[in-house]
Amino acid sequence: MEQLTGIEEQVALVDAAARLIAERPVDVTDPNWQATMRQRPAPLDEAGVRDQAESALRSVIAVYEYGDEALRAAIRALFSRYTSFRWAAHLPVEATAEGLRMRVLHMSAVDQGADTRDELVALHCVCAQAQEAGIDIRPILREVAELSSRDDKYGMGSMRDILLRAAR
Template identity: 60%
Template structure:
């Protein structure tokens, strides 16, 4: 993977910039903590890395979507190794078929992250956004499933299986 050598260094720098934000403790016993979290800027903005982070994420997702099963292992590994990058970097997308087509490979490449339950909640929210926008997400979920890992990492099904179940 030629792209991986260059991109991994950039991802590592972004991961280091985002890590203090990702690991900052949150006192959920403190009244008003939820509102303060909602008011806070995105991690990319807080770290001052939005432009670079979005550029790098687009490159990773393009390589992921354009690759074959064997080459998609490398982007999944990037997200597994660089957890602050995985947590804090995302692309804004419009609630259109093309917007969801952009978002779903990201969900696929994260490959359940550290906890399948978090990804299931993200997928549920994504599906609800699509329903509200009147978009039939089924075909797009099946497209993303075709890119996805068949490995059942945490006993709740593989990412491919999860996306296919959501597609109906």
């Protein structure tokens, strides 16, 4: 667990910077609220922490991928604690098998986040993009499923179950 200490410090810094943006009120009564949101820079750019966030996220995913179950559980807990980091930090989209693998590992580590439905939509989009690029998603989903949580957090199946269903 010592290898998480430095990474958690990076995650905490990004989380604090992103929190101000993540928790900023949005006036949905303003008829132009959506246009206003689209005109803003991406949250990590606005906070000035994109490089730190991507570096921390890549480190977290590497530890998750190669760690044992206890370490993976600690990574899942990290995403539960640092919700603004979880919301803001994402890897760039790469239309390759390795790009898909990294994104699915990230989803596995997030372990359904705050709402399984959001993760299901994201997984569907990621898989559709990969299939359009000619990538066979099934072996990647099965591989990552074996690293994923078996806890059914919200009554829609565990992350492992979700990935295995998507691999059919």
